[in-house]
Amino acid sequence: MIGIVYLGKNLKTQERLKYIPGHTVKFTSTYKDAAEVCTTNLTDEHFIVFYERSVRNEDLTAITYLHKKFENLYIILITGPLSSQDRLIYQNCGINDTLDVDATITEFNKKICFIADREEILFKKQTLKNRILRFHIPIWKRSFDIAFSLLAIIILSPVFIFTIIAIKLESRGPILFKSKRVGSNYKVFDFLKFRSMYLDSDKHLKELKDENQYISSETSPQKAGAPLGEEAEKAQIESGIPTDLMISDDEVMLVGDDFVISENDFNKQKSNDINNAFVKIENDPRVTKVGRFIRKFSIDELPQLFNILRGDMSIVGNRPLPLYEAEKLTADEYIDRFIAPAGLTGLWQVERRGNGGKMSAEERKQLDIKYGRTYSFSLDLKIIFKTLTAFIQKDDV
Template identity: 55%
Template structure:
């Protein structure tokens, strides 16, 4: 009985009526108005690299609701075969010499160019034995150790590991050769995002909000510091997408996450209108939105 009451007391985000009405009218108008562009892009994608025009990916939106996120396909059909070749292409430079020692093992690259590590991050003095126990290659007895149910880890190495898990939640590739020529163009002007107007019409997301995240990335943000970003609309465009665009500046992962939290706390009708107007300017600027 108690657990049932606690479950019912969990506060979930509820989309305001004004925002849903705006989303329906905006998405319907945009789909009709942009239908010639949809047709042209679809033909171009198909004739450059025969295959599906769009692709769907599971993403986490408001209240961590999972839905099929639609985009125009911008990569070659055999892109999965090329993933490991691009593990070293990192948009965000490693600035700290200590961090340069860290190697990425079992790297996976998503369709969005996100670098993720399926197992762990280790430095040159750390090894993982056959039982998946993290140990230090030097004098372990002189180090501070942390013990878990099924692992032992040197405290300093674990701190580095945790720091990099946090840093790498928004890793992206730059100059990804998996992208087609048409894909490069539609990504540059964010045209690949337009099929999400269908998601908006269906109610999966909103015109303005925090970007719905791939599941592996969303799981890294389910702590007290960032969970609030999910208590807001999932959106086609948002606050961080229109920041630092004019000076060719790139937001850090931490800045993006903080802006997501800010939007979830402060969003209103006029803020949304302002973001939409700034997004139109961002469309003609170089870089992904």
């Protein structure tokens, strides 16, 4: 429900608002009265406040007070012409929209209907607070992360030094590789690894897409629909099939600038994209000799200890994903993997890492979701122990 409040003393505006169809407007003359209406009326979750502009300093005080007392407001400033400076000042103070002081009843009503139809979108604070579950790392987990990562950095400092020297001697380029990754709460951060590939290796990823271990063998790339235009019509005519019978009455077709595809085929392709979200290449030719060694013993992952110190990651959690992978996992059934800590190691790594890294994309996603729902101190210790005993991989993956 949306309540409507008028704050001002303009009799002409008040008269027009009395005749808004289907809505009862509460009339107030002071901002404290308007705030009282919003905070005591429990039947309305959100409010539209039509605020009649007066002296700028008084307006700013009133608008700030209203937002402080009741945050679920959509404030429309009723005003004459505004200078660019005044418009910016009012917007920064919390005005959502403006309406001309001589607006008709119809214009008022259109504005109200527009807001009511988009209630959940426009009242962002209420929607985000009630509907988004955010992960907050427990104190025990954060304390353990700091202590463990600091100790590991000190103990492994000789490994850091030798690795830096080896990478620098073998190939040109930076020692560390930074990539944008998506962690818990869909937060994007700079993910650190020792560089194990030649420069510009990411530009050759498309050339190796057929080697991706996670691509389902049951599906193969298909063209997204049939072309439109004269060539398509000619092909239909030559095939002997009438063009007006090509689509069944109950089939929904999606039409783009240069293709047409049935809704069923589109949904299949979208599902295929989600199923093949992860990328992993066996015997990747882009990897250097030093890179193969440090990957085999997971040395390339050690700089992530600094990510853990910064709070981007945890020792144990779900692997933070590259942006191109994460964007494919925003469906309702997979979003839970992001309501969990991002981790250096995790459940799926120790479950199947000793099996040559073989794992379907669906298995990996389900293990991520399982960890996010069930993680505990004892489970973290178990995963760490398994990681320490299984970090040497038998296969080059």
